[in-house]
Amino acid sequence: MSIQTNLFINGEYVPSSKGETLSIYNPNDDSLVTDKVQIASEADIDRAVDAAKAAFPAWRDLAGYKRAAIMNKFADLLLQNVDKLAKLESTAMGQPISVAKKFIMAPAMIWKYYAGYAGKVAGESFPPDEDGTYKIVQYEPLGVCAGICAWNGSHVLAAWKMGPAMATGNTFILKSSEKSPLALAAYGDLINEAGFPPGVINIVTGAGPVGALLASHMKIAKIAFTGSAFAGRAVMAAAAKSNLKHVSLELGGKSPALIFDDADLDNVVEHTSTSFLRNSGQICFASSRVLVQEGIASK
Incomplete structure (x- = not known):
């Protein structure tokens, strides 16, 4: 199985400048x-940002139905390459192949869902005041956006972050987790085949220092992060100290399963076990705390 290890910047696979x-x-x-996965340097991040910034005006102005067609084709390519992508994801982070395939097929539908929004984000208008003044609200894309993925669900997180951004005319830089970068590195060929113009989507790899470069970059307008609360605080602080960029955070937690006296115990056993064992237990909303009502606790 071939493994792509380069960065994907401005429509091309390139090695790290350092x-x-x-x-x-x-x-x-x-x-x-592999020991050849390229780590993005500050210069590489600047190149990716510049490519995304240059690609933004044309992508923003592209008719919504054309953006949707490209997004739908990309979703189809994910499905067509599900076996290869699942193998890459499993090899890097240990996800069972059966789960890895579901974690690709579901994101393909996320891409299709957001493709349906392309060109359909409306504004608002309000009746004129007595002096004839109209109030009009118009929603516009932010520009260059960035996303930082966790290791345990690369395709889902990529779709959640990039799908809405693509549909609304933004351009993007995605950082995969340094623990599971292989499947997202393979996106470059699919991005080109789908018809995304060069620079609209860029894929980089590296650990925390690379994420910090994105969070603090003065030309990035929005960053989305999935990971720990500790790292999320650092992303928010870097965003605030730089250009006060928009931030969205999806941080890990310990979700409880609540089991009451009237529960169907066979159903309880099946679903509480799968809820914290799914994806080898590596999931941020795993119900790893099981709280049982006292009346049935001994059962």
Whole structure:
């Protein structure tokens, strides 16, 4: 199986300008998968931002139905390449192939869902005041946006972050997790095949320092982050200290399962177990705390 290890910037696969790399080990047997995954440098991030900024006006002005057609084609390509992408994801982070495929097929539908919004984000208008003044609200794309993914659901997180941004005419820089970058690195060929113009979507790799470069970049208008509360605070602080960019955070937690006296216990066992064992237990909303009403606790 071929593995793409380069950065994807301005429609092309390129190596890191500094030549720094990271290694990926298969969690199944700790074998080395590759030691050539390129780590984005500050210069690489600047190139990606500049490419996204240059691509923004044309993508913003492209008719909504044309953006939708490209997004739908990309979703179709995800489905057509589900076996390869699932294998890459499983190899990097240990996700069972059966789960990995579902974690690609569902995001494909997310892309299609947001494709339906392209060109349909309306504004608002209000009746004139007595002096004839009209109030009109117009919604416009922000420009260059960025997203930072966690390791445990790359395709879902990429779709959640990029789908709405693409539909509304923004351009994007996506950072994969340094723990599971292989499947998202393969997106570049699919992005080009779908018809996204160069620079509209860029894919970079690296650990916290690369995320910090994105969060603090003065030319990025919005950043979306999924990960720990600790790192989320750092993203928010960097965004505030730079250009006060928009921030959205999806942070991990410990969700409880509540089981009451009148519950169907067979149903309880099935669904509470899968709720915290799904995706090998690596999921931010896993119900890893089970709170049982005292009357049935002994059962």
